[in-house]
Amino acid sequence: MANAKTSGERAPAAIESLVKQLVVTYKAVKLYPPTSTIPRENAREVVSALRAQLRERSGVRIVVVKEGLFFESLPILPDQPAFAAFAHELYARKLSDIRFHSGVSETEVTAFLSVLLETPEEIEAAGGFEARLWERQVDGITIGSAATKFVDTNIPDAVEEEVVEDNVWPPDNARIESLLGGPYGIKPRDQRLLMRFVASPKLVNRYLQDVALARAASGPTAALAERVSMLARIANGELAEDRHALFRSIAEAVMGLDPETRHQLLVDRLLADARIDDTVAEVIRQLDLDEVCRALAEGLDPDPVSREGISRALRNLALISIAGKDDVSEAARSALADAGASESDITEILDQALPTHLQVIRKTEEQEREPIDGVLKLIDLAPSRDLMTDEGDSELKALREEALANVSDGEVIAALVTIATLERRPEVFSSILASVEGNLVMLIEWGEYEIAADAALALSTLSCDETLSEPLRARVSEVLMSLAEPDQIRIIARSMRVFAADSPEHATCRRLLGLLGGHTIDSLLEVLADEPDMAARKALVDLVTDLAPGHVQRLGEQVSDPRWYFVRNVVSILGSTRGSDTLPYLGRTLRHNDARVRRETIRALSNIRDRLADEMLTAALADEDAQNVQLAARYLGGVGARCAVKALLAVAQGEGRGNRDVGPRVEAIEALGRIGDAGAIPALRSLTGRRSILRSGRLREVRAAAESALDVLASSERGGA
CATH class of the missing domain: 1.25.10.10 (Leucine-rich Repeat Variant)
Incomplete structure (x- = not known):
């Protein structure tokens, strides 16, 4: 930054114009009351300038230092007192950088600037600048915080030499092992060293190869998977703009291993771990689909165990959403064919990995010898041969073959639900319902939301059918509730964020949640409480808000939860209904022991x-x-x-x-x-x-x-x- 400043270079004129308008808006927020339209009009100019910049880049990042503001290491309006004073206001509140993201609104700009009106002590007492932005529901602007530490500059010679030795570049394997295996985390200096190491694919690959050689006798797969997972988790803690390069570096290092070790690592551990570890999944997603499929196909052996392992790996590859099922199937078919696999082997592997139909296996078993009397009794009980055979009916025969060959797993579950709506014999009905309950949640995991929505509609109608006894109706409701468990709702909510709002898949997910109705609210609130990402939290709040009308009582029952942030979410959703039936519950939260919950209650009351x-x-x-x-x-x-x-x-x-x-x-x-x-x-x-x-x-x-x-x-x- 200093070099740019002394060389006379300055930030682009468009960025300087943006900052000028931001300072003008800050002064308007400072001078005029919140009800005035003048701050909002100035904020509208800021948003217009931001939109012009966001067409060319994903975000606008302004770095804050004590001397002023910088954009991409270039000073913004240097040596101008008004802008230096504005930078000092930001610096005094421990801001190190400000990021404006796509979709930022004028309301968020004025809310951000209004936080600057608070003293640093007030901001610190409220939990920090980021917490104040969250309370004001600002998502389009994020900040980085700075911290000040006092260190002793009089370092003994022995200690100083030790620090220099620890940071020898490149670090040896023992140094990396000590950093990864620390029981209490690592220091910021060591974190920087480790991130510099992870950013180099060659160094990471060399380290993984050494680990594989050291564990060659006992099998290197577990040790390699453990270290890849640790490196991925540490990389995930870095800034969002740096994560992609770090994940990519780890992925390239894995693909640089020798073919046998790489195949074993992918098949036995990494692709399986990616289903339960999002950081490992991010590493895999950096790779090209064809590249992964070729690595899997290279280790294909004639034995069934090898084929089964590759099938399992391909199934996991599709489940982590690196690509669609059809794309994975096509890439795998091409890679297996290039590796010399026969067409029958390829078909068998893909059918095991990505099944689209049920396979009915017919077994020929030797009949046990029965007494002649038993055989005669069976013959007497059997219907006539004319009713049993379809040799004379080609259409019936074709229908039977089609039913056996072209039925997917989801269609089988849908058929069971349909049969349950028709069956009224208690024993048979209970048996069918047990089969439905055991497989219904699988529809969500498979992404069969259309079938799941149809099944939910049928079961919801069945639970209100007066021809069923009360215990059976309660049993149907219990089965329907299995779709509303937190794990299932988490999958549906994640899918709704992935699919576009106007897509058929998004509409199907919303229809499914609408059919489940109030049953999903408790689960959605639990998912919301556990969600660390701010954008995802906002999407979940919007989702619960859409379902809130008509389920106020169910929401109101949650205000006694001991988690203040959970109660604040509930209060925000209750306020969005704008109904007077929420007042008894808001009366309780108005006396909550946490000021932030009471503040959200006041906002909710203002809407009623x-x-x-x-x-x-x-x-x-x-x-x-x-x-x-x-x-x-x-x-x-x-x-x-x-x-x-x-x-x-x-x-x-x-x-x-x-x-x-x-x-x-x-x-x-x-x-x-x-x-x-x-x-x-x-x-x-x-x-x-x-x-x-x-x-x-x-x-x-x-x-x-x-x-x-x-x-x-x-x-x-x-x-x-």
Whole structure:
């Protein structure tokens, strides 16, 4: 950065123009109240400038240092005090970089800049800048945080030499083993060393080859798989823009192993591990499909065990979504043919790996000898030969052969569900239902969402069929509930993020969730609580929000959960329904012991137009958290809640229970001005006349807000007259 700065180079004009508009918007957010349209209009200009940049790149990253802002190591508007001051504001709040992503909105820009209005201490107390962005539901802007550490510069000579020795480049195998095997993680310096090592495919390949040679006698597969997994997990902890290159480096190192070791590693461990370890799956996804299939085909032996291993590996390859089933099948067929496999062997391997039909295996068994009387009895019980044979009916014979040869696993389950809707004998019905229950969840794992949705519709209808006894209807509901388990819902939610919103697959998944109805809400909330990715969390919240109307009671039962972040998600979803039936549950969360849950409750109440909701917002003015009191006062002023005038006056005068800092008082005064109640004029006038030598700066804000509110009330009276 320093080189660019001294050489006279500067960031592109478009980036400097973007930052200029960002600073203008920041000043507007700072000067104007939240209800003003001026900050939003300026933010709209920022978004327009960002869209022009996001057409050429995936994101815009601005680096923050104490001296100023940088874009791709080039200084932005250097030696200009206004922009240096803005950079200092960011730096003081421990921001190291800001990333603007595709889809960022003007609301997110103003929300991001409004966080800058808070003091560094307030941001730190709230959990950090990133936590404040999450509370304001900002997804299009992410930040990196900086940390300051104090170290002793007087390092003894022996220690200094030891540090130099530890960082010999390239590191030897013993050094890498010690870094990977550390019981308490690794230091930042060692992390950088390890990431530099992982970024070199040649070094990683050399290391893996040495591990394979050291374990050659006992079999190297397990040791190699363990180290690939550890390297992948460490790479996954890096920045998103760096992960792809690191995963690619590990993948190239694996493919650089000798053919026999590589084949054994892929077949026996890596492709199987990829189904349960997303980081290993990311490594495999960096490889070309044809390349992987050729590596699998190279180790094909005539024995059945080898064919079975390759089939299992191909099945795992399709399950981690490296490509579609048809693409995997085509690539595998080509690779096996190039490796010299016969057509029959190829067909057998692919049928085992990616079955599309049930195979009916007919067995010829030697009949046990039975007494002649038993044989005669069987003959007497059998129907006539004319009814048993289809030799004279070619259409019936063709139908029977088609039924045996062209039925997929999903179609068999669908047929069982259809039979269950027709059967009424209790014993037979229970037996069929047990078969359905054991296989129904497999439809989700196979991605057969269309069949799963049809089955859910049939079972849902059957559970309401009055011709069934009550115990059997309850049993049907229990089977239907198996589709709504967290594991199944997690798969469906992941698929909905993969498929486009207007695709048939996305519509089918949504239909399935709609049929399951309220049964899915508990599972979706659990998946939401465990999801670490912010974008995925937002998608899940939207999904539950669509299902929330009509299931308020089921959602309300979750507000007693001990996890504050779980309850906050529930409150946000309850607020999205905008229904007064949520108020009993929001009344409980308004008294939650975590201020963030209470804050989300205040936001939810602002969406509900009901007198009780206004009274609950009025009660929130007694909150001990300053932000909560400000938020409640702002919403009460926005809706013109005259029932809150008395409580707002108490806040404005610094009286009563709850937080009475300057921020809440100013917000309450502005709310009184927006409500327009003439009864507040005497109290506001008394606030404009107060003088004090001590705390004069704080009282000045209160006086200014009171004068502004009186002007608003006066103009309202003139307008009314």
